[in-house]
């Protein structure tokens with residue numbers, strides 16, 4: 001059988017020598033295949049090594065980003081808590097104002113859900129698969145913000161309703177004893193409305209107003225617009241003023257050192273009507289202040305709309 005293959009003839013320049021190499025074709029194929037396989041394996045090995053390094057670097061970056069994201073989510077949670085506290089204080093004030101302007105209180109059930117802005121669909125709001133297994137806060141946070149948003153909408157509606165009511169009946173609200181009779185920086189509440197031990201005979205008696213301890217001579221102000229019904233020295237109250245505000249509301253001021261208005265005068269809220277003193281049945285310089293509604297003593301604290309002593 002004829003040997004199938006190739007011949008390579010080498011000719012030397014100098015000696016005109018001729019050499020001949022016989023190469024078997026199968027051997028040539030074998031070498032070619034082995035070379036190809038070798039190159040393939042090497043390139044696989046190096047590309048694998050390279051991509052592993054690239055992925056490791058990216059993974060590390062993702063881990064760092066994730067940690068930052070969780071930190072940001074936690075900070076946002078804290079901001080949501082703060083918002084909740086602020087909305088809670090707005091709610092308390094809202095309840096109080098609604099009561100003052102005779103609007104019905106907002107139902108607790110409505111407060112629990114708020115108004116408008118339905119929950120985002122779950123599939124959109126859940127990005128938790130991007131976060132580590134032990135962290136499940138994102139979904140709750142989104143829900144919390146949805147709720148706060150609805151709560152803010154509710155307060156906005158409520159305040160709009162209150163505004164309408166107040167502006168339509170402004171005169172009436174100017175007659176509402178809404179401020180403290182002595183500037184809060186110049187006094188402190190020593191005795192509230194209700195049962196107390198009488199400072200004179202140590203017996204339990206009902207105290208029908210608020211006592212504000214203050215320096216002798218501190219200005220006393222009318223707490224609402226009205227007409228002076230009495231300005232006189234009046235037994236245990238000493239120097240005494242009574243103002244009629246209409247709508248069944250009256251305020252009284254006792255133990256003053258001086259009275260600066262007389263019976264029949266029109267006064268406006270904040271106007272100085274006298275000064276703090278120690279006249280009548282009084283142990284120290286203070287103002288006795290009372291609010292009457294339809295001839296009955298009521299707690300002045302229920303009417304203050306400026307800062308309270310809480």
Ligand SMILES: [Zn+2]
Nearest residue numbers: 209210211288
């Ligand atoms: Zn008193």
